[in-house]
Amino acid sequence: MIERVLITGGAGFIGSALIRYLISNTNVSIVNIDKLTYAGNLESLGDVASSERYAFYQADITDATEVQRIVENVRPQAIMHLAAESHVDRSIDGPLEFVRTNVMGTAVLLEAARQYWQALPKQEQHGFRFHHVSTDEVYGDLEGSTELFTEATSYSPSSPYSASKAGSDHLVRAWQRTYGMPVLVTNCSNNYGPYHFPEKLIPHMILNALHGKALPVYGNGMQIRDWLYVEDHARALWRVVCAGVPGETYNIGGHNELTNLEVVETICDLLEELVPNKPAGVASYRSLITFVEDRPGHDRRYAIDASKMERELAWVPQESFQTGIRKTVSWYLDNQVWWQRVLSGAYHLGRLGAASVNHQGRSDQ
Numbered sequence: 001m002i003e004r005v006l007i008t009g010g011a012g013f014i015g016s017a018l019i020r021y022l023i024s025n026t027n028v029s030i031v032n033i034d035k036l037t038y039a040g041n042l043e044s045l046g047d048v049a050s051s052e053r054y055a056f057y058q059a060d061i062t063d064a065t066e067v068q069r070i071v072e073n074v075r076p077q078a079i080m081h082l083a084a085e086s087h088v089d090r091s092i093d094g095p096l097e098f099v100r101t102n103v104m105g106t107a108v109l110l111e112a113a114r115q116y117w118q119a120l121p122k123q124e125q126h127g128f129r130f131h132h133v134s135t136d137e138v139y140g141d142l143e144g145s146t147e148l149f150t151e152a153t154s155y156s157p158s159s160p161y162s163a164s165k166a167g168s169d170h171l172v173r174a175w176q177r178t179y180g181m182p183v184l185v186t187n188c189s190n191n192y193g194p195y196h197f198p199e200k201l202i203p204h205m206i207l208n209a210l211h212g213k214a215l216p217v218y219g220n221g222m223q224i225r226d227w228l229y230v231e232d233h234a235r236a237l238w239r240v241v242c243a244g245v246p247g248e249t250y251n252i253g254g255h256n257e258l259t260n261l262e263v264v265e266t267i268c269d270l271l272e273e274l275v276p277n278k279p280a281g282v283a284s285y286r287s288l289i290t291f292v293e294d295r296p297g298h299d300r301r302y303a304i305d306a307s308k309m310e311r312e313l314a315w316v317p318q319e320s321f322q323t324g325i326r327k328t329v330s331w332y333l334d335n336q337v338w339w340q341r342v343l344s345g346a347y348h349l350g351r352l353g354a355a356s357v358n359h360q361g362r363s364d365q
């Protein structure tokens, strides 16, 4: 049974959901390594930070000496690797940071894990897991097709972000094939839910609408994404670590294919119901929707076949898009202090490398 887990990127959107899930639903002890880039926010972990089963190290996963020291100190039974640069638009503006963290950082972590793992007694070696958390974007674009991404779909990434994640997936599999390290890879569709950084599509639209600002939709808004509620993802990740077969890949998705425009319209309609008192001059939230120039290389459709997770690990999402988006909008309405401190930059004061939050007014779509 797994008792000690090292999580990278635990101050991010999915990492913090995973840590909150593990503290509430298991007895494992967790060590979180995070560099605290602009995307890392310890305020997302406020509820669990005081738990004696939780510890935090601020560290960069590309720092080999530091990563090795932490792995040796923590002596984890599983490493769950979520740290990454994750915003596609930022990867178009500055791809090298994505290669550094996503490719080099993963290689550094794999090496620290390998050296630690190879020195373990045989039985502990057998039980050890290195779980790499990746994205469906590595598979590329399903434009004009009714197919779904399966675990056997070839890689064809389009953006520097997805290419760097594809590179990291290949490294992880190579560490298994070459050294026999027990690795697991998961490729998941778009997540949404509480504590999502405001430059991402769904929170960006909720907050802009609440402020009576334009809701910028790329191109014609017909890009299709498969949406998964972040707490369903956290549950899936833990299921894979505990019951997944080493060397296997698992696709995780929500069976919720929607166009970006449908997502934005759903948010507008929920706000009409939940916040009928609109900002001055706004006739309807939908009237704020504006179409803006599309992102270069923008993939048209992603869709996941998550049947292996269902068949082999008995995991299915608990939230439909309708239930999950209602919870999400309500969370942003009830947790204004969290996002106001992100928008003002206060969450990040005193840290190195603070970046502006509203990345050129765009949102990740």
Ligand SMILES: NC(=O)c1ccc[n+]([C@@H]2O[C@H](COP(=O)([O-])OP(=O)(O)OC[C@H]3O[C@@H](n4cnc5c(N)ncnc54)[C@H](O)[C@@H]3O)[C@@H](O)[C@H]2O)c1
Binding pocket: 008, 009, 010, 011, 012, 013, 014, 015, 033, 034, 035, 036, 037, 038, 039, 040, 041, 059, 060, 061, 062, 081, 082, 083, 084, 085, 086, 087, 101, 105, 133, 134, 135, 136, 165, 187, 188, 189, 190, 191, 192, 197
């Ligand atoms: N968000 C999604 O929809 C989605 C979907 C599928 C897969 N993923 C993958 O899941 C993982 C987590 O995604 P997220 O949305 O929570 O990302 P995020 O950007 O919210 O969080 C990333 C975290 O990694 C940390 N980090 C970045 N560079 C680091 C470094 N060099 N060293 C240590 N920490 C560093 C950041 O501080 C941040 O806390 C990523 O690997 C991403 O590719 C995300």
